[in-house]
Amino acid sequence: MKKVLIITYYWPPAGGPGVQRWLNFAKYLPQFGVTPVVYVPENPEYPMEDASFVAEVPKEVKVIKQPIFEPYKLASIFSKKKTQQISKGIITSKKQSFMEKMLLWIRGNFFIPDARKFWVKPSVAYLRSYIQKEGIDTIITTGPPHSLHLIGLHLKKELNVKWIADFRDPWTNIGYHSELKLSRRSQQKHKKLERDVLDNANRVVVTSFTTKTEFSTITNTPIEVITNGFLDEEFEAVSLDNKFTCAHIGSLLSGRNPLILWEAIGELLSENNDFAKDFRLRLAGAVSNNVLESIKKCGIGAHLEVLGYISHNEALKMQRSSQVLLLIEINAEKTRGIIPGKLFEYMASKRPIMAIGPVKWDVEKILNDTKTGFYFNYEEKNKLKKQLLSSYEAYKTDKLYVNSVGVSKYHRKNLTSHLATII
Structure with missing residues (x-):
């Protein structure tokens, strides 16, 4: 069985569609001769949780964790509601308060590519020895948060492992990117990091045809479209609404x-x-x-x-x-x-x-x-x-x-x- 390391921020009990993609990949990969090991933060600040996902994690899937520092915890002292919204990527362009404008400016210019950037260095330090010890030759990073791709970038350069970068959403072309009040220098840094990730990955995976087209103008790295999907889960009979x-x-x-x-x-x-x-x-x-x-x-x-x-x-x-x-x-x-x-x-x-x-x-x-x-x-x-x-x-x-x-x-x-x- 080939062993692959999956590096993701969202994992049960996180709620929302982001967690479902890699939860289900991890569930089915063993049927195709691949043993997944999942690396996640030990103390994440998930914007929403869904306890029902916890029961779906296969017992045979090994999950390893390391602590993460997230500045959203500090920012929430000033505005907990606005901080939670920004951490979800929820940005309202209408009637922004001074506090919201300030949080957006800080988020866009100090935390590049995002506020989970502080997990990159300690993760590389931990995974460097883990990958060598466990004989792992393939890693997968999935974003957002796109800072996780920087973990893959460092590990690729240091260990020359095979690296697959999975983009559930675009990076610099994502809807809210233009709302982050980025300076010109910050915009250039985002684009450079995006190019570095795309050019150094062995393979890029995206969830849409348009994202593949857009990335194809930036990099020559092979790009595959693997959309999200569904499960044919068994349910008790559900009647159609009368209305x-x-x-x-x-x-x-x-x-x-x-x-x-x-x-x-x-x-x-x-x-x-x-x-x-x-x-x-x-x-x-x-x-x-x-x-x-x-x-x-x-x-x-x-x-x-x-x-x-x-x-x-x-x-x-x-x-x-x-x-x-x-x-x-x-x-x-x-x-x-x-x-x-x-x-x-x-x-x-x-x-x-x-x-x-x-x-x-x-x-x-x-x-x-x-x-x-x-x-x-x-x-x-x-x-x-x-x-x-x-x-x-x-x-x-x-x-x-x-x-x-x-x-x-x-x-x-x-x-x-x-x-x-x-x-």
């Missing part, structure tokens, strides 16, 4: 506020009495006040149910019981390459997906290829409204279902098979 439920699972912050959707729903509610009687909008996850105000302004308030954060298991059940699943992305060129992890779970739920995002969004290609839903850009309100009404009419006659094709290639096991060939 025409349109559900969104995940954060809906100020930047991710699809006004065309709220307006289309509001118009249907006022024009169609039957639709108004049957419709329900369910939101699970963090929802900003701006989004809630927009929803209520469009006359949807009486039909709204806000659940807050729910566990992964609850989310999976909600996906299977909802009539329609909503997938929303920020309307920006930099988000074209963001493929939310929940897309694949949505696909596995066999419920129709309505996705709203930027022009040439990678999600459009996947939906069209698998016939699992419909995509709309932010200029297509009438088209979106027509599809909502069509889906409602199908719901009324018990004909709202999905005839998907080719979804199995996004199963976590099949994706791990691809990864194993790279290892």
Whole structure:
């Protein structure tokens, strides 16, 4: 069995999609002749936790830990809420307080590439001897936080191990990067570190087609696309909602506020009495006040149910019981390459997906290829409204279902098979 070291920040009990990718790779790699060893921080500051993931860690997977120093702990003395938001990558460009501006400036210019940079040197010192002692010849780093790639960069140069750099999100082209109030010198340093990582890795793995295209203009290192995926987990039977439920699972912050959707729903509610009687909008996850105000302004308030954060298991059940699943992305060129992890779970739920995002969004290609839903850009309100009404009419006659094709290639096991060939 070949042994591989996986260096990651997010690991159970961390919540959110970031932890699921490598948790499931670690789960399936032994079936393809690879033994994973996982290196994680001993005392991380996770912005959200989900205890249900702990039980999913295979007992045979060895997890090693070392302490980490995170300056977010010090910054939270001044503003705990804002610090937690920035640590999640949540940056609001509207009405920033002096404290928020200061935290962003410090975060962008003093902590390059990010505030977990202080884990790099002690990790290299610890892993240097561990890798030699255990006979490991392949390491994998996954970011964000992209500072973990610097651990891989140092180990590659010192030990000449094979190094795979996995980018779950872009680096300098990620949506919030331009909001960090970077000086010119800091911008140049980010770009240099990004190039160093891309050029020195033996292989780069990305989660979207757009990110591969963007990185291909920076480096000649081979790049593979391995998207996120789904599991065909066994559940007790879940009944479809009696109401025409349109559900969104995940954060809906100020930047991710699809006004065309709220307006289309509001118009249907006022024009169609039957639709108004049957419709329900369910939101699970963090929802900003701006989004809630927009929803209520469009006359949807009486039909709204806000659940807050729910566990992964609850989310999976909600996906299977909802009539329609909503997938929303920020309307920006930099988000074209963001493929939310929940897309694949949505696909596995066999419920129709309505996705709203930027022009040439990678999600459009996947939906069209698998016939699992419909995509709309932010200029297509009438088209979106027509599809909502069509889906409602199908719901009324018990004909709202999905005839998907080719979804199995996004199963976590099949994706791990691809990864194993790279290892």
